[in-house]
Amino acid sequence: TGAFTYDPGFTSTASCQSALTYIDGDEGILLHRGYPIDQLAEQSSFMEVSYLLLNGELPSAKELESFTYTISRHTMLHEQLATFYRGFRRDAHPMAIMCGVVGALSAFYHDSTDINDPKQRMIASHRLIAKMPTIAAMAYKYSVGQPFLYPRNDLSYTANFLRMTFGVPAEEYEVDPVIESAMDKIFILHADHEQNASTSTVRLAGSSGANPFACIAAGIACLWGPAHGGANEAALNMLREIGTPDRIPEYIARAKNKDDPFRLMGFGHRVYKNFDPRAKVLGKAATEVLDKLGISDPVLDTARELERIALSDQYFIDKKLYPNVDFYSGVILSAIGFPTTMFTVLFALARTVGWVAQWNEMISDPEQKIGRPRQLYTGPAMRDYVPVAKR
Numbered sequence: 001t002g003a004f005t006y007d008p009g010f011t012s013t014a015s016c017q018s019a020l021t022y023i024d025g026d027e028g029i030l031l032h033r034g035y036p037i038d039q040l041a042e043q044s045s046f047m048e049v050s051y052l053l054l055n056g057e058l059p060s061a062k063e064l065e066s067f068t069y070t071i072s073r074h075t076m077l078h079e080q081l082a083t084f085y086r087g088f089r090r091d092a093h094p095m096a097i098m099c100g101v102v103g104a105l106s107a108f109y110h111d112s113t114d115i116n117d118p119k120q121r122m123i124a125s126h127r128l129i130a131k132m133p134t135i136a137a138m139a140y141k142y143s144v145g146q147p148f149l150y151p152r153n154d155l156s157y158t159a160n161f162l163r164m165t166f167g168v169p170a171e172e173y174e175v176d177p178v179i180e181s182a183m184d185k186i187f188i189l190h191a192d193h194e195q196n197a198s199t200s201t202v203r204l205a206g207s208s209g210a211n212p213f214a215c216i217a218a219g220i221a222c223l224w225g226p227a228h229g230g231a232n233e234a235a236l237n238m239l240r241e242i243g244t245p246d247r248i249p250e251y252i253a254r255a256k257n258k259d260d261p262f263r264l265m266g267f268g269h270r271v272y273k274n275f276d277p278r279a280k281v282l283g284k285a286a287t288e289v290l291d292k293l294g295i296s297d298p299v300l301d302t303a304r305e306l307e308r309i310a311l312s313d314q315y316f317i318d319k320k321l322y323p324n325v326d327f328y329s330g331v332i333l334s335a336i337g338f339p340t341t342m343f344t345v346l347f348a349l350a351r352t353v354g355w356v357a358q359w360n361e362m363i364s365d366p367e368q369k370i371g372r373p374r375q376l377y378t379g380p381a382m383r384d385y386v387p388v389a390k391r
């Protein structure tokens with residue numbers, strides 16, 4: 001053993017200094033560069049929030065226009081990358097495809113990987129933000145056996161993504177403004193979240209000076225897990241499995257049973273011990289979007305009833321468990337038409353801006369060092385090797 005602080009899960013270790021995102025878990029506050037998340041979600045746009053996270057201030061109208069134009073110039077993928085998809089099985093999970101294809105970007109953009117040059121770091125960041133919708137839409141198209149669509153730079157970031165996902169070459173795709181605005185809101189709500197597991201992964205991978213595209217692929221791998229970004233897929237699958245409100249008590253009982261590994265997906269958070277402000281915005285948005293689209297989905301009723309019952313149950317009160325961002329997002333994504341396997345892909349798409357902003361901040365920090373935790377050793381004391389014949 002050594003004289004190290006033991007902190008499994010890093011519940012009380014600050015791994016860095018950061019000026020990006022502030023969370024007060026007890027008060028349910030989330031700020032990006034000082035701006036409350038609900039104000040950004042209700043009034044801003046994903047492009048504006050991306051600029052804010054990357055540059056520290058909200059853009060002027062001219063800066064926003066120039067930033068949006070720059071991002072749109074990077075939306076195409078190298079043609080050679082399209083062939084990567086064909087190596088995957090059609091039924092591959094799109095997150096598996098995302099890990100592979102985003103990692104492969106590192107082999108295509110050697111010109112923007114001098115991490116010590118701030119200009120090149122910004123180009124790599126713009127490329128990642130711009131190409132994620134194209135890569136994500138292609139992962140979806142590949143799974144349903146439809147042709148890939150090229151990006152259209154006259155459309156907004158979000159409308160372009162929706163068209164590449166749901167459009168077909170045979171006809172013009174009209175982007176529904178209700179869907180576009182809901183999608184943009186979901187992107188804003190997922191843009192950054194302090195030193196969560198995937199962001200810490202990106203920082204740790206990047207701390208060795210590794211290629212930024214490869215670092216983001218590492219973040220995608222981490223995000224995939226059901227305790228992190230994979231919870232949105234798991235939450236909707238759970239709500240569908242519950243099916244009708246009368247079956248909720250059975251699932252609540254399972255979640256409370258120590259001998260059952262089952263957890264209510266989309267519930268609980270390492271930092272929020274009061275409520276998750278993102279879940280509040282999404283809970284409201286879910287009703288609005290379904291109403292406006294004229295969709296009635298029993299899953300929303302199940303979600304509302306589950307929330308009501310859980311929040312009045314002593315177990316959930318004592319453990320301070322509340323719906324998190326993943327609880328209601330799936331209801332909206334499903335109404336838009338995404339299969340559950342795409343949910344975490346959308347999270348990755350939006351979180352890319354947070355990852356690159358955090359990575360930039362880390363590389364430009366003069367105190368930055370390679371991340372290298374220590375351990376408490378629990379293995380055998382020193383002993384002598386015994387040849388196999390004598391064992």
Ligand code: CMC
Binds near residue numbers: 231263269271321
């Ligand atoms: N259902 C039932 N019990 C729970 C749940 C839940 N969803 N979450 C935590 N608990 C219990 C847990 O069993 C533990 O009980 P005890 O003290 O008796 O051992 C206690 O609450 C504390 O849980 P923990 O696992 O020590 O807390 P953590 O901070 O390590 O984990 C979490 C946080 C988000 C991983 C966890 O709440 C969880 O697994 N939730 C379900 C998955 C989920 O929704 N994840 C999305 C997180 S938000 C978005 C994102 O990060 O992508």
